[in-house]
């Protein structure tokens with residue numbers, strides 16, 4: 120007999136960003152320790168369902184490579200062009216994690232949900248913690264709505280290269 124259950128896995132990465140559209144302290148370049156909790160729906164047929172390592176072997180390295188010690192940046196933020204110019208003129212290679220819209224935690228959740236789903240995992244809920252006091256819970260319905268609304272106008276250019 121097969122039945123569904125949930126496995127919860129936690130990850131984290133450190134990244135810089137800013138909220139260029141907000142008229143407060145969040146406009147400044149600053150950093151966060153982003154805490155990610157993935158709720159995966161898995162099928163259980165015996166003593167084991169999906170092994171923890173099946174998640175860790177893919178998601179851990181992905182977050183390390185694409186996000187950790189990088190900068191989340193809206194490609195429409197003028198700072199993006201400035202950083203790209205700096206990289207060319209100074210021969211530096213910053214880790215820029217490109218968003219097609221503001222780097223809000225809501226948009227980060229959308230992007231991560233998309234990327235993790237495209238890896239073949241069945242996410243039912245994603246929690247993203249940006250600060251000590253703020254966590255968002257983002258589920259399948261949120262993702263379906265965001266896809267429908269095309270939250271990023273070029274939403275489906277999300278980079279999933281691994």
Ligand SMILES: Nc1nc2c(c(=O)[nH]1)N=C([C@H](O)[C@H](O)COP(=O)(O)OP(=O)(O)OP(=O)(O)O)CN2
Nearest residue numbers: 137138145149151222223224225249250251252253
């Ligand atoms: N709905 C959202 N609100 C805010 C977002 C967001 O992505 N979505 N982001 C921010 C900023 O990134 C900010 O860094 C976090 O702000 P804040 O909660 O004010 O963080 P603090 O830990 O500094 O809170 P204090 O209570 O002032 O210590 C803001 N809002």
